[in-house]
Amino acid sequence: MLRIVEPGLSTTVQDTGRYGHYHIGMPPSGAVDQYAHRVANFLVGNEADAATLELTYTGPEVVFEEEGLVAVCGADMDPSLDGEPVPTWTAVRVAAGQTLSFEFATEGARAYLAVGGGVDTEPVMGSRATYTLIGVGGHEGRELEAGDELPTGATETDGLEGNSVDAAHVPDYGAETSIRVVMGLCDYRLTEDGKETLLDTEWTVSNEADRVGYRLDADVDIQGLFVEREQPFGAGTDLTNVVDLGYPVGSIQMAGQPIVLMRDAVTGGGYATVGTVISPDRSTLAQGRSHETVTFEPVSVEEALTAREDWTARLDRLREELLG
Amino acid sequence: MFVELSESMSFTANFKAQAITKEVRARDIPGIIEVAPSNASYLLHFDPEVVHPDTLIDRLRDIEAGIDLTAYTWEARVLDVPVLYDDPWTRETLMQFRERHQDPEATDLEYSARINGFSGPEEFIEAHAGAPHMVTMVGFVPGLPWTFQMVPRDQQIEVPKYVQPRTETPSRAVGFGGAFTAIYSVPGAGGYQLFGRTPVEVLDVDQQLPAFADSMVLPNPGDIINFRRVDREEYDRIRDAVEANDYEYNIGHIDFEPEEFFEHPSEYTDRITEVLD
Numbered sequence: 001m002l003r004i005v006e007p008g009l010s011t012t013v014q015d016t017g018r019y020g021h022y023h024i025g026m027p028p029s030g031a032v033d034q035y036a037h038r039v040a041n042f043l044v045g046n047e048a049d050a051a052t053l054e055l056t057y058t059g060p061e062v063v064f065e066e067e068g069l070v071a072v073c074g075a076d077m078d079p080s081l082d083g084e085p086v087p088t089w090t091a092v093r094v095a096a097g098q099t100l101s102f103e104f105a106t107e108g109a110r111a112y113l114a115v116g117g118g119v120d121t122e123p124v125m126g127s128r129a130t131y132t133l134i135g136v137g138g139h140e141g142r143e144l145e146a147g148d149e150l151p152t153g154a155t156e157t158d159g160l161e162g163n164s165v166d167a168a169h170v171p172d173y174g175a176e177t178s179i180r181v182v183m184g185l186c187d188y189r190l191t192e193d194g195k196e197t198l199l200d201t202e203w204t205v206s207n208e209a210d211r212v213g214y215r216l217d218a219d220v221d222i223q224g225l226f227v228e229r230e231q232p233f234g235a236g237t238d239l240t241n242v243v244d245l246g247y248p249v250g251s252i253q254m255a256g257q258p259i260v261l262m263r264d265a266v267t268g269g270g271y272a273t274v275g276t277v278i279s280p281d282r283s284t285l286a287q288g289r290s291h292e293t294v295t296f297e298p299v300s301v302e303e304a305l306t307a308r309e310d311w312t313a314r315l316d317r318l319r320e321e322l323l324g
Numbered sequence: 325m326f327v328e329l330s331e332s333m334s335f336t337a338n339f340k341a342q343a344i345t346k347e348v349r350a351r352d353i354p355g356i357i358e359v360a361p362s363n364a365s366y367l368l369h370f371d372p373e374v375v376h377p378d379t380l381i382d383r384l385r386d387i388e389a390g391i392d393l394t395a396y397t398w399e400a401r402v403l404d405v406p407v408l409y410d411d412p413w414t415r416e417t418l419m420q421f422r423e424r425h426q427d428p429e430a431t432d433l434e435y436s437a438r439i440n441g442f443s444g445p446e447e448f449i450e451a452h453a454g455a456p457h458m459v460t461m462v463g464f465v466p467g468l469p470w471t472f473q474m475v476p477r478d479q480q481i482e483v484p485k486y487v488q489p490r491t492e493t494p495s496r497a498v499g500f501g502g503a504f505t506a507i508y509s510v511p512g513a514g515g516y517q518l519f520g521r522t523p524v525e526v527l528d529v530d531q532q533l534p535a536f537a538d539s540m541v542l543p544n545p546g547d548i549i550n551f552r553r554v555d556r557e558e559y560d561r562i563r564d565a566v567e568a569n570d571y572e573y574n575i576g577h578i579d580f581e582p583e584e585f586f587e588h589p590s591e592y593t594d595r596i597t598e599v600l601d
Contacts, residue, residue, distance in 0.1 A: 022358040022369065024541040025463035025509075134466050134510060134529050141529075185326050233477070234333025234363070234503035237484040243333045244461060244470055244504060246360045246367030248326060268362055268463035270485070270502060273326075305372050312373070 001065040002053075002115065004148040008060035008102065013119050013138035013150070014112075015051040017263065018127035027265045028249065029129035029137065032211055032286035033110050034279075036074030038315055039165060040114035042322040043071035043091045045157045048315070050118030051128040053144070055111045057289075059102025060144060062113070064094045069116035069157040075108025075173065075287060090164035091157075108173035108287040116160075117153030131264060133212075163322055169314070171284070177294045179260075179281045182304050185251060186242055187274040194225030198274065199296050203258065205288045211264040214285060215257055216294065222254055226272075236270055244270040250277040252296075260285060278304040280311035325380060328365040333472065333503050336393065337364035338460045339582050342545055343391045344384070346398075353383060361545050362461040363470060363504070397581045401547045402456070404574035404600050405507070408559040409433070409449045409520035413494045418518045424488040432517040436483045436500065449553060452481065452519065455593050457505055459547040467509035467527030469543035474585065474593050489515035496522050498551070505551070507543075523554075523563035524573065533566065535573040542573070546580070550597050576600045 004011075014037065017030030031037030031054055038048040053060070059077045064070075072079045072088045079086050079102050086092045086100075088111075094100065105111065121128050121139050130138025139148055187195065203216035226239040234243045240254050249265050251273040252258050260277055262285075277285060278299065288294055299307070327344075330337035338361075345361040348368065355374030360367045370380060410433055422428040427435040437448035457471035473480060485501040490513060493499070497508045499516030506516055509527035526543055528536040535542055543549065554562070565571035576599030585592045 019357050019369075021466075022367070023360040023462065023545075024539065025466040025468055133512075134527065136529060186328070232330075232332030233480075233482070234472075235331070236502040241485070241502070243331065243364050243502065244362065244464075245328065245365045246326065246362045246461075246463065248367060248369070266464050267360070268367075268461060301377060305377075308372065 001152060002119070002150040003063040003065060004060055004144045004146055004150070005063055005099065006061040007144045007146055007148075008055055009058040010056040011060045011144045012054050012130040012132070013051050013121055013128055014054040014130060015128045016049045018125050018129050018131070018137065021125060022246075022267055025267045027131070027267055028263055029131040029211075030127070030263050031112060032263050033074055033112070033283040035171070035283040035311075035315070036110070037112045039089065039169070039318060040071045040073040040112040041118070042319050043073070043089070043160070043163050043165070044069045044114045044116040045155050045160050045323065046114060046116065046118050048319070050114070050153070051121065053113040053119060055102065055113060057105050057109060059111060059113070061099060061101045063097065063099050065096060066152075067096045068094055068152065069160055070094055070100065071114045072111055073114070074111040075105040077102040077105045077111050087164065089170050091160050091162060093161045105289075109289045110286055115152050116157040117155040120151040120153040133264065160322075165318060165322075169318060171287070173287045177284060177288055177292065178297045179285050179294050180278045180299045180304065180307065181252065181275040181296045182278060182301055183275040183298050185248070185274060185276065186272040189227055189240075189242070189272045190225050190274055191227050194227075195274075197225055198258070199298055202293045202295055205290050205292050205294065206257070207290050209288070209290055211262050213259040213261045213265065214288065215259050217257060222256055225254070240272055241270050242272050244268055245273075247273055248276050250279065250282050251275070252277065262286065278307055280307055325368045325370065325377060326365065327384065330364040333364050335458070335472070335582070335586070338458075338472065339393055339396065340388075340391060341366045343393065343396045344387055347387045347391070348384070351383075351387070353380070360463065362463070363472070394583050397579055398546055400578050400580035401544075402576040402578055402596055402599050403543065403547055403549050405522050405524060405549050405551050406554040406558065406562055407453065407498050407520045407522050407551050408556060409453075409553055410445065411521040411559070414497050414518040414521050417490065417492055417494055417497075420492070421486070421490045424486050424490060426484065426487055433519055436481070436517050436519070439483065440481050449519075451479075452505070453551045453553045455590075456548050456550045456596050459543045459545050459549060460504070461545060462541065462543055465510055465512065467541040467543070468506055469526060469549070470504045470506055471549050472504060474548070474589065474596075476589055483517050485515035486517070489513050493518070494521060496525070498522055523559045524566055524571065532569040533571060535575070548578070548580070548596055550600060574600055
């Protein structure tokens, strides 16, 4: 069992997501950085879909009621165990009663704390992912608070202690962030110059960048990117409006500013969507901090499929190495 | 994969989206993870390692070619949704956000009535509650239905969204934007004009109300909603029953035939509301 002493800024139970309910307006939720989440699980002997804790900017203070194996991947929050620094991207043995604590993230925005056996809260609709808007999944459907106690599962972790991944597999969150995008959806609403502006602009991650969406700022007149038209019936009067439609996770909607929808996405609405961030790069974007800059790089569907296969193959190899 | 069937809203586009997505589900195509119909479009989430997008496009073209709306019918649920129009809660909210509105001097109802050529809110409410609305999409947040009124195009109400969205909307608010009425399932931001509030829930996460035994969400695309004007006394009575988890929704059924509806809309919608009596 894990006991939360201090909750941190925003700590939730997350996994690989809850699927099959998009049509009732339920987004998948789950870890927004699936790479760090999955590697953390493999390090402690779990499968990819075990639940971890997603820590945002400032991690929690956690007491382990039993001995076990833990790993912290993702943003660098300088974890320490009873005050002694512990390595990240490494499986670390904790003794019963020890306390894990974190500093403010120096690079990246989100870290994942995996425990051997996984965080074992009750699944809701097939997933332990927390979706706070309507309060489902995770621990009571909400961000963790001081005093919360979370059950952990049982697993064989003998021989895994000290396991770590090569530096080559540890992302550099401080690097320039280029995010690959498949243009499409309603991008016919943009002029050719408008598309170029979207792709050539250096966007700044705003203060409103969370699990629902990343709002991006720049000195760009969004209306000016759109093709003038008489609005079709039902769309609403603004040039950026369309007849309300479904928004894919990862899509860029042009609601006064570009908003990239993340895993707690609103599932539909009346703003034009103009492209979709490819799945591996959503993990990268999720580590983007407010005030950091990102640029978009257009790729074809085939290039996106190849990038996805490479990402999956890389994680499969890490799983093979770490879990055998 | 996003398929936009039409840039403008119409029942034809919506019924087509419903028919295609129903067939996609029925064919149980390997690799399909999500199937979400929307107003005049639909969205699929698929695993490209199981089904290549080009293969999927071919299959969707094949499905679309086989859709015959004249033969397409379904058993529609008809839901009675009581509404306290011009209620104190949405009125308080809308008054807080006048500077974000096209017409800061009027209420949302007064503004919407005027730009649609009605004499005032009374006549406007009569029109809004006067014919049923079909659920054409569910989403934004869980349980929120978009509904499109079942009247000929020249009688459709059209109202722009707020100039700048509000940061607050009460739950169960009945709002209007573009050509759609929405029921806000949870409190939150919103840009639709606020007309009233319903005492009934459209989302029950814990599934305590009897109507939610199968799903935490009540409305589905293809359902028909009859917004029925109620007074404060009836609103309170229904709300008390909902909060005690013993409210019985008034739900009827009809075999919905698009062709019949297109040919005789007014007679057909009268028959629809009769199933609630």
